[in-house]
Every structure is written in structure tokens, then in C-alpha cells.
Amino acid sequence: MDTTELSDHAAHNREHWNDMADQWVASGEDSWARSTPKWGSWELPDEGIELIPPDLSGLRAIELGCGTGYVSAWMARRGAEVVGIDVSDGQLATARRLAAEHDVPVTLVHGSAEAVPEPDASFDFAISEYGAALWCDPYVWIPEAARLLKPGGRLAFLSNHPLLQLCYPPSGDTADETLHRPYFGLHRLDWSEVEIDPGGIEFNLPISEWMRLFDDSGFDVDEFLELRAPADVAEDRYAMRAEWAKQGPSEMAWKLTRR
Numbered sequence: 001m002d003t004t005e006l007s008d009h010a011a012h013n014r015e016h017w018n019d020m021a022d023q024w025v026a027s028g029e030d031s032w033a034r035s036t037p038k039w040g041s042w043e044l045p046d047e048g049i050e051l052i053p054p055d056l057s058g059l060r061a062i063e064l065g066c067g068t069g070y071v072s073a074w075m076a077r078r079g080a081e082v083v084g085i086d087v088s089d090g091q092l093a094t095a096r097r098l099a100a101e102h103d104v105p106v107t108l109v110h111g112s113a114e115a116v117p118e119p120d121a122s123f124d125f126a127i128s129e130y131g132a133a134l135w136c137d138p139y140v141w142i143p144e145a146a147r148l149l150k151p152g153g154r155l156a157f158l159s160n161h162p163l164l165q166l167c168y169p170p171s172g173d174t175a176d177e178t179l180h181r182p183y184f185g186l187h188r189l190d191w192s193e194v195e196i197d198p199g200g201i202e203f204n205l206p207i208s209e210w211m212r213l214f215d216d217s218g219f220d221v222d223e224f225l226e227l228r229a230p231a232d233v234a235e236d237r238y239a240m241r242a243e244w245a246k247q248g249p250s251e252m253a254w255k256l257t258r259r
């Protein structure tokens, strides 16, 4: 990959994920070993979420920001010919090892989901679970996903809910009950210089703006899910308080169809 072609945030996030890659090996191994998906930070059961169609036989699928590649593995096991793209060579090294150990055929590409080196209309299904969905600029990656999909192709993605992003204090501390930034105009969230646990550059939009972008990019919305933490979860995850996430949506999932 020619890293000079990356957007500023993609270059920053590449470093961020390379630095963290070893911390994601164990969870990647657990998820590769699962036959049934669990979704998001709260590891929610598949029932009622079902981001991946049950049968992908004969179809081409792409995971945008595949990380350790377990979502790609779940799609390949449902019959798809799968491409996973990720900007972090460290994450891809884990994905490559696990694909070999599990003997699951997945083509892993080192690159940015904002400029995917694949032809127009070459996929039937695209997905992102906290990959492009959080770390890429929606005004770039949503039109890019539309370009990659055939008419009638589907996009599913899961990421943080904008309400959660509003409730993170500027210090980078755990989300609380205060709105720390305006909802209107929500777009780029730069956590690289915060006091607590400095991180990457994330993106989100107001819900109405997501919907306008989908329509402008040629997508129809099939389903929108606002996800909550399970009632029996007590421990906090990734700067999210379990009690917060039982009362309001910490995560969202969208299912779209390319017109």
C-alpha cells in the first residue's frame, strides 16, 4: 500500500491500530472460533440483529476495515467469496494467521476503505463492524461502498450511536449523562490529544444526516437498529458504562440496499 495516498485521519488511525494490534489478538481468536456471530462491544446475540444474510453462496462480499477478520470468516463460512480490507498491517497479520489456522479462504488487502482497489459494482454485499463505520469519513466511505456494490447489493454496518459520542467528555473519560458537544454538525471526533487514553480519529453524523447521505449515495434504508447493553451485563466496556448503555443506545446498526 502507498501510504502517501492516505487521508490524514487514515494515516493517523493506521498508526493507532498498528500500536494496538497485539491487544486485539485474543478477542480476534475468540471470535474466529465462534460459529454464530455476536455483535458490537456488548457481544450481542445474532438474533434480531442478523447483519449477515444467512446464505451468501455464490456471492462476493467485502468487509471494510476488517481488523482481525472474524466477520470475513463468518461470511466465508456462509458461502461468500470474501475480500477484507484494512489499513493496519498489524491487524492484517493476525487476520492472515487466523485465516490459515482455520483454513478459511479470505482475500486480505492492505489499504483504506476510503479508496478500495476493486472495480465498480463488483460486490453483492458489504459490511463493517466498527471498521470504516467508525474510523472513515462517512462522506467518503459511504459513496465508496455504493461504488463497490452492484444494484440490489446490500450494505450493513454497526458503530457507536451518535448519542454516545455526544456524551464523551473532552478529556476522553467514560461517557456520562452530559451532552459535551453539539448534535447538529457532528462529524469528526479527534481523540488523539485527549488527557485520558489518547486514541484515534473517529466519525459520526446526526441520524438525519446519515439518512440524507444514504439517499444521496444511492442507498435505500431497510432497517435501523438502536442497540442497548444486555440487562445482565455489569462491567463497563471501551469507555462505555453498562448502566448508561442500558438506558440509551450506545450502538447503532444500519441495513441498506443499493438502488
Ligand SMILES: C[S@@+](CC[C@H](N)C(=O)[O-])C[C@H]1O[C@@H](n2cnc3c(N)ncnc32)[C@H](O)[C@@H]1O
Residues within 6 Å of the ligand: 010, 013, 014, 017, 024, 064, 065, 066, 067, 068, 069, 071, 085, 086, 087, 088, 091, 111, 112, 113, 114, 129, 130, 131, 132, 135, 136
Ligand atoms: C475495531 S476494528 C474492526 C474490526 C472488528 N470488527 C472489530 O470490531 O474488532 C477497527 C479496524 O478498522 C481499521 N481501520 C481504521 N481506519 C481504516 C481505513 N481508513 N481503512 C480500512 N481500515 C481501517 C483499523 O485498522 C482496525 O483494524
